[in-house]
Amino acid sequence: MLRFLIIFCLVFGFRSALASTLSAGDIAIITMNADGADDFVFILLADISGTTEIHFTDNGWDSGTSNWGTASEGTVTWTFTGALSLGTEVSINNPQTGTATASHGSAVVSGSFNISGGGDQLIAYQGTVASPTFLYAFNHRANCWSPCSVGTSSLNSNLPPGLTEGVSALSTDPTHEDNWQYNCAVITGTRSELLAAIANVNNYNRNSSSTYGAPGCNILLPVELSYFEASQQIDNTIKLDWRTASEINNMGFEIERRANDSDWQKIGFVRGSDQNFEPQDYSFIDFEPFAENYYRLKQIDEDGSFEYSKILHIDIASHIGQKEMIIYPNPAKDELTIAQAKGLIRLYNLLGEPLKQYTIQESSIIIDISHLETGTYYLELIHENGKRNTRHFFKY
Numbered sequence: 001m002l003r004f005l006i007i008f009c010l011v012f013g014f015r016s017a018l019a020s021t022l023s024a025g026d027i028a029i030i031t032m033n034a035d036g037a038d039d040f041v042f043i044l045l046a047d048i049s050g051t052t053e054i055h056f057t058d059n060g061w062d063s064g065t066s067n068w069g070t071a072s073e074g075t076v077t078w079t080f081t082g083a084l085s086l087g088t089e090v091s092i093n094n095p096q097t098g099t100a101t102a103s104h105g106s107a108v109v110s111g112s113f114n115i116s117g118g119g120d121q122l123i124a125y126q127g128t129v130a131s132p133t134f135l136y137a138f139n140h141r142a143n144c145w146s147p148c149s150v151g152t153s154s155l156n157s158n159l160p161p162g163l164t165e166g167v168s169a170l171s172t173d174p175t176h177e178d179n180w181q182y183n184c185a186v187i188t189g190t191r192s193e194l195l196a197a198i199a200n201v202n203n204y205n206r207n208s209s210s211t212y213g214a215p216g217c218n219i220l221l222p223v224e225l226s227y228f229e230a231s232q233q234i235d236n237t238i239k240l241d242w243r244t245a246s247e248i249n250n251m252g253f254e255i256e257r258r259a260n261d262s263d264w265q266k267i268g269f270v271r272g273s274d275q276n277f278e279p280q281d282y283s284f285i286d287f288e289p290f291a292e293n294y295y296r297l298k299q300i301d302e303d304g305s306f307e308y309s310k311i312l313h314i315d316i317a318s319h320i321g322q323k324e325m326i327i328y329p330n331p332a333k334d335e336l337t338i339a340q341a342k343g344l345i346r347l348y349n350l351l352g353e354p355l356k357q358y359t360i361q362e363s364s365i366i367i368d369i370s371h372l373e374t375g376t377y378y379l380e381l382i383h384e385n386g387k388r389n390t391r392h393f394f395k396y
């Protein structure tokens with residue numbers, strides 16, 4: 001069953017719209033070969049757009065000097081212009097030959113790129129050599145990250161800053177094999193669940209005789225809600241707004257409501273998008289809310305499984321802080337009574353153009369509407385305390 005998550009603060013769906021600036025764990029290395037011509041594969045765990053450039057080096061990071069190791073290694077710079085979805089596997093082929101190709105975009109080799117069969121590492125970063133932002137690191141050198149001395153060794157590396165073993169870095173220590181491929185043990189879940197699975201040595205095919213290609217995992221992420229909010233509208237309806245960061249197999253959302261002491265009732269349904277890696281915005285209007293309302297979303301997958309969102313509570317009375325303005329009759333022909341109102345009232349046509357205003361000193365007033373053309377109008381009450389509410393009526 002797909003997971004239904006509420007993530008309020010850090011939602012990578014928001015980042016997906018940004019062009020090319022990635023963070024640790026936005027990609028993961030899922031195939032690394034020391035044999036053959038050192039093909040490797042990484043997977044996108046964030047959508048990208050614009051021009052994206054990522055460097056991959058077999059040079060090590062020396063935490064003793066807080067700088068790169070001094071061995072002569074190489075770098076593959078991958079460049080892609082356009083949009084790629086989360087879950088895309090990108091293969092870099094033949095980097096050891098000095099002339100690499102990429103399954104998406106282009107790859108340019110500089111220096112002497114060679115993933116050593118004696119153990120080596122592949123470190124992904126953005127930015128410059130002098131000021132890198134590390135994205136992911138894969139190390140198949142036994143007894144490394146922390147105990148290794150780097151210096152002039154081409155085989156050793158310490159864990160680059162900003163990366164976390166088991167999340168955005170994988171050391172196969174103490175197991176050494178030349179070639180590694182993620183076995184797709186986990187292909188759905190939250191981003192952190194996926195990263196934890198990909199950075200787990202137990203989830204890898206490995207050998208020292210033949211190379212691996214792209215795993216072809218078809219990574220899926222469940223429906224993730226970026227936010228879910230309720231707001232009272234000027235006409236005292238309640239609008240629910242929510243955004244998904246990504247969706248897989250999402251049939252849609254049932255909107256459920258209850259009053260303080262009643263059972264949940266379905267009051268609507270909004271269809272989802274079956275599969276989407278871009279943020280999607282949804283809304284629903286409750287035209288007849290209670291004074292006190294609780295709302296939740298029931299997100300339903302195509303297979304019928306479902307999960308509930310958090311529960312929102314919105315109390316109309318406390319929002320307005322006033323008794324509700326009453327108008328009658330409605331529809332009305334010649335006269336309209338406005339009751340439970342004290343303050344300034346403005347009459348608008350359907351275009352929002354103000355037609356007339358009234359001041360109500362007592363709690364009710366009868367206004368003459370005989371001259372109005374047939375149609376819908378609305379009254380806005382501005383309470384003495386500054387709060388406002390509105391009512392529609394139909395003139396016939």
Ligand SMILES: [Ca+2]
Pocket residue numbers: 033034035036037038096114115116117
């Ligand atoms: Ca090699």
Ligand SMILES: [Ca+2]
Pocket residue numbers: 058073113114115116120154
């Ligand atoms: Ca090397």
Ligand SMILES: [Ca+2]
Pocket residue numbers: 058059060073120121153154155156
């Ligand atoms: Ca190295």
